[in-house]
Amino acid sequence: MSTYTPPTWNNKFVRWFDERLPIVTLMHKELVVYPAPRNLNYWWSFGSLAGIVLVIMIATGVFLAMYYVPHVDHAFDSVERIMRDVNYGWLLRYAHMNGASVFFMLTYIHLFRGLYFGSYKAPREVLWWMGVIILFLMIMTAFMGYVLPWGQMSFWGATVITNLVSAVPLVGGDLVRWLWGGFTVDNPTLNRFFSLHYLLPMLIVAMVMLHLWALHTKKSNNPLGIDCKGPNDYIPFHPYYTVKDLFSLGVLLLFYAYFIFFAPNFFGEADNYIPANPMVTPPHIVPEWYFLPFYAILRAVPDKLGGVLAMLSAILILFVLPWLDTSKVRSATFRPMYKWFFWAFVADCLFLGYLGAMPAAEPYITMIQFATVYYFAHFLVILPALGWFEKPDPLPESISAPVTSQA
Amino acid sequence: MMTIVKRTLVAAGLATALVGPALASEGTGPALHKQSWGWTGIFGGYNHKDLRHGFEVYRQVCVTCHPLKHLYYRDLMKIGYSEDEVKEIAGNYEVQDGPNDDGEMFTRPATPADRFVAPFANDKIAAMVNGGAVPPDLSLMTKARKQGPDYVYNLLHGFASDAPGEPAAWWLKEREHAGEEPVFPETKYFNDYFPGYAISMPPQLHEGIVTYPDGKSPSVDQMAHDVVSFLNWAAEPELESRKTMGLLTLLYLGILTTFLYGLKKYIWRDIHH
Ligand code: HEM
Numbered sequence: 001m002s003t004y005t006p007p008t009w010n011n012k013f014v015r016w017f018d019e020r021l022p023i024v025t026l027m028h029k030e031l032v033v034y035p036a037p038r039n040l041n042y043w044w045s046f047g048s049l050a051g052i053v054l055v056i057m058i059a060t061g062v063f064l065a066m067y068y069v070p071h072v073d074h075a076f077d078s079v080e081r082i083m084r085d086v087n088y089g090w091l092l093r094y095a096h097m098n099g100a101s102v103f104f105m106l107t108y109i110h111l112f113r114g115l116y117f118g119s120y121k122a123p124r125e126v127l128w129w130m131g132v133i134i135l136f137l138m139i140m141t142a143f144m145g146y147v148l149p150w151g152q153m154s155f156w157g158a159t160v161i162t163n164l165v166s167a168v169p170l171v172g173g174d175l176v177r178w179l180w181g182g183f184t185v186d187n188p189t190l191n192r193f194f195s196l197h198y199l200l201p202m203l204i205v206a207m208v209m210l211h212l213w214a215l216h217t218k219k220s221n222n223p224l225g226i227d228c229k230g231p232n233d234y235i236p237f238h239p240y241y242t243v244k245d246l247f248s249l250g251v252l253l254l255f256y257a258y259f260i261f262f263a264p265n266f267f268g269e270a271d272n273y274i275p276a277n278p279m280v281t282p283p284h285i286v287p288e289w290y291f292l293p294f295y296a297i298l299r300a301v302p303d304k305l306g307g308v309l310a311m312l313s314a315i316l317i318l319f320v321l322p323w324l325d326t327s328k329v330r331s332a333t334f335r336p337m338y339k340w341f342f343w344a345f346v347a348d349c350l351f352l353g354y355l356g357a358m359p360a361a362e363p364y365i366t367m368i369q370f371a372t373v374y375y376f377a378h379f380l381v382i383l384p385a386l387g388w389f390e391k392p393d394p395l396p397e398s399i400s401a402p403v404t405s406q407a
Numbered sequence: 408m409m410t411i412v413k414r415t416l417v418a419a420g421l422a423t424a425l426v427g428p429a430l431a432s433e434g435t436g437p438a439l440h441k442q443s444w445g446w447t448g449i450f451g452g453y454n455h456k457d458l459r460h461g462f463e464v465y466r467q468v469c470v471t472c473h474p475l476k477h478l479y480y481r482d483l484m485k486i487g488y489s490e491d492e493v494k495e496i497a498g499n500y501e502v503q504d505g506p507n508d509d510g511e512m513f514t515r516p517a518t519p520a521d522r523f524v525a526p527f528a529n530d531k532i533a534a535m536v537n538g539g540a541v542p543p544d545l546s547l548m549t550k551a552r553k554q555g556p557d558y559v560y561n562l563l564h565g566f567a568s569d570a571p572g573e574p575a576a577w578w579l580k581e582r583e584h585a586g587e588e589p590v591f592p593e594t595k596y597f598n599d600y601f602p603g604y605a606i607s608m609p610p611q612l613h614e615g616i617v618t619y620p621d622g623k624s625p626s627v628d629q630m631a632h633d634v635v636s637f638l639n640w641a642a643e644p645e646l647e648s649r650k651t652m653g654l655l656t657l658l659y660l661g662i663l664t665t666f667l668y669g670l671k672k673y674i675w676r677d678i679h680h
Contacts, residue, residue, distance in 0.1 A: 038678060080477050080547070083645065090645040091652075239674050247671045250664030257660060261653025262449050265550065273551035273642075274543075283602070 004029050030216055035234035036241055037222035039399050043117075044220065045248035046110040051208060052249060053103045053256075058201050060096040068148065070194035072187045075150035076275040094264040100142050101267040102256050104290035107135060116342055118330030119221040125322040127214035132318045134207045139291070139315075141200040144193040146288060151272030156285045158185045158193070164298075167305040184278065225331025226395055233399040284359060292356030293349050299360055300372035310372065317379050324379050326387025334393040338386050345378045437565075437577070437599050439557045442632065446639060449654065452647050453640055458486040460619055461637025464630045466496070467617045469545065472537060472608075474525035477546035478641055481519040486640065493519045500524035538594050540607035549639045556635050558600060563631040565599035566610040573597060578604065 006025040009015045018024045067086050069078035082089035111131065114120055120128035147158045162179055166172040181188025219228065228234055235241075259266055267289060271282050287295050297314050301307040317324075332339045352371045358364040446453055462483065465475070480497035484490060497517040502524055505512035517524055526542075527533035533541045549555035567575035572593040582589040591597065595605035612627045619625060625633070640646070 077477075084477060090649060094649075235678060240678065243667065243671045243674050247664065247667040250660060250667050254657060254660050254664060257653065257656045261649055261656060264649075270551055270553050270555065273547045 004033070030212075030237075031242075032236065032238040034216065034237040035228075035231075036220055036237050037228055037233060037399055038235045038240075039222050039224065040220060040241070040244075041223050042244075042248060043109070043113040043223075045245050046106050046113060048245045049248060049252050050103060050106040050110055053099055053106060053252075054201070054204060054208065057096065057099050057103060058205070060092050060099065061198070061201065063092050064096055065194075065198060068194075070148070070191050072150060072190055072276070075148060075190060079149045090264075091260070094260045098256065098259045098264060098267065100145065100288070101290065102252070102259075103138065104142070106252075107138065108290070111135065112346065115345070116332045117221055117223060118225050118325070118327075118332070120322045121325065121330050122322065123218045124214070124221065127211060127218065128322060129319060130207055130211035130214055132315065134204055134211060135318075136315060137200050137204045137207065139294075141197060141204065142288065142290065144197040144200070147190065147193045148197060149272060150190065150276045152274045152276055152280075152282050153269045153272040153285070155185060155276035155278065156282055157287055158189065160285055161287075162189070164304070164308050167308050169305070221330060222399060223331060223333065224396060224399060225329065225334070226399065229398045230400075286357055289353065289357075292354075293352035294356070296352040296356035296368050297372050297375065299356075299365070300368045314375065317376070321379060321383075325383045327383075327390060327392070328387075329392040329395065334395055335386075335390055336393060337390040341378065341382050341386065345375075348374050348378070436604070439554060439561050439600065440564075441557050442560055442635075444556050444636070444639070446636075446643075446646055449650060451650065453486070453636065455487045457633050457636040458640050459488070460625070460629075461633035461635070461640075462486070463619055464612075464617050464634040465545075465637055468611055469634070471526055472533070472542035474527075474542075474544045475523040475546045475641060476525060476544050478523045479519070480517060480521060480523065482644065484519075485644065490519070497521060538607045542608065545638055546641050549635065549642045555642075556639050559638060560631050560635045561600045562598060562606075563612055563634070564627070565601070567597035567599065569610050571596050571609070574604070575599060 006022075006028065009018055009024060014024055064082060067078060067082045067089065069075055079093065082093050084090075086092070114128065114131070143157075143161060147154045162176060162185060165179055166176045168175055177183060179189075180186065181192060222228075269286065286292075294311050294314060298307045298311040301310050327335060327338065329335055332342055348371055352368070352375065355364055355368045355371060445451060445457075465473075480493050483493050483496065488496070497519050500517040500521075500523075501514045502517045502521055503512055504515050507513055527536070530541045548559060552558045567573060567578075572591060572595070574589065574591040574597040578591075578597065579589050592605050595607060596609055597604055598606045612630045614627060615624050617625060617630055643649075
């Protein structure tokens, strides 16, 4: 990782431009010669894949917004018009709709990759924070986006979730009405959600920039979780990781295209093809799959305010994770006990997701409570304690040393 | 890499195994009879003759109560009607237009550029005529219900009796077992598949109620099959072009990804493993 000397650009215009705004040099430094650990596996592709899907979301979203009408009397029909009368409107809409699911899949895998390989530990805490903020913004964006087509689930999902704000002591009621811009979820609500749904992705882009800045300052972690020691441990980003990520992108697009073209409503709820009707409550109000674990935690606490706090804490706790995990070893590969607790945690999150889709009745409530307690215990009890009890396996000397025994 | 995939699956398996017993369904009522619809699967598409027959069922029966508001008459040309036929079909319906130069509203026959004309002027009158329930718009019906096409198909078949207030024998038996009073609304029809079983729509399909253009009168099953096909087309008119484009896209991406894999192998040939 020697210091970087920019090349002299041959093209006159490029040289002229780069002297005034060194963006070509920046690209060269951060995307071409940028040193990356030589042993990154495919789990390291998910970050750039999520970035590409973010671009796809913005591109399809901007075009949808040209035809979408943010008004309670027209929103549903305008989406149907996009589906039927706008050229390739169905493609835009299905790409956007399924894109949201794909985006969350990639981001969750990306996040769990970080958990497994200890990527949140020093010196990458700020990088990790930026990621958690992105997740939070994504959740807000997707929630508001789901309201836009103004189907039954849009309306009732918005009603249930915005009502949570009323749990705030003293000012809760006023706060919800301020949020709604009226006395129920209505036209003003839809309008502001549309405005924010357009705005937040731009903030996500800004956060992604910071995320990458932090990444390139401290460089990537790797499957062994040990620091890079010398030039032998690194390879330049281009062509090695550009081609690897391109191949991953091909696989992702195959997966994504399958849903767009052959099962476009797989992740959706049939009820959202019924226009919003404030007089008829659907029998089950379920959020999109990517919210289910949080929705379950919300319902674990019988008290509304408590539920909201639990749900928020479930995300906020990730901010302090770097200090809750007391083990000095990053990668689970060398942590014989953490490895198992990691998988138990994955199972717990999936279980919570399953429970989030079930009606709020027994035996599910009790199960949710156990799973929620385990969720928090993982962070507050297991991780701090493991640092003391666990005896890590010996770490390899360097990244280039054990390459022959790599999995 | 594979071990991680496997472990995630194991974790998922564990999560479901834990709740397996809780899953035992509360399900009452007969299960849906699944049909094999021609438009499912990656090569699936519509049979335009079925769609036209389905449209006959719609316009001879359902149109008295149900709107189809996301369709224009011109859309019928996509399922094989000629322009003249569409003009003639549209001409059977009246739309309100205006105001004219005298400031008066007036009615005129519909044209291919009009949306399908709704049977009732508003929901209030629709509900009044139909025992308090508004017949829903059908243009998204097969997407707006779980397992939509099978659901609608079964719904049309699932009436216990032609008369209102007469529940099915299995339901009466179930009440008896549960020791409950078998109360069923006098004015509603019993349907095996409708949530709550009490539907305001009378049974619609009877032998001889519809005549197809070839002069034949189809069986109830045939009519249900055809009208569901038509409604699915009404809900997903883009389906055929979507699937064609999907196949080409997958083919293209498949080839591209294979090349990228080769390129990756080639570029990485000197790096570890
Ligand atoms: C962070 C990226 C984004 C996410 C996760 C996201 C998520 C969503 C979701 C879940 C829906 C509802 C899909 C449906 O059922 O129809 C939606 C709808 C919509 N989004 Fe986005 N979105 C993103 C970015 C954008 C951007 C940048 C724009 C515009 C500039 C946009 C414009 C729209 C519009 C107009 C709709 C309503 C049309 C429709 O329902 O298909 N989105 N979005």
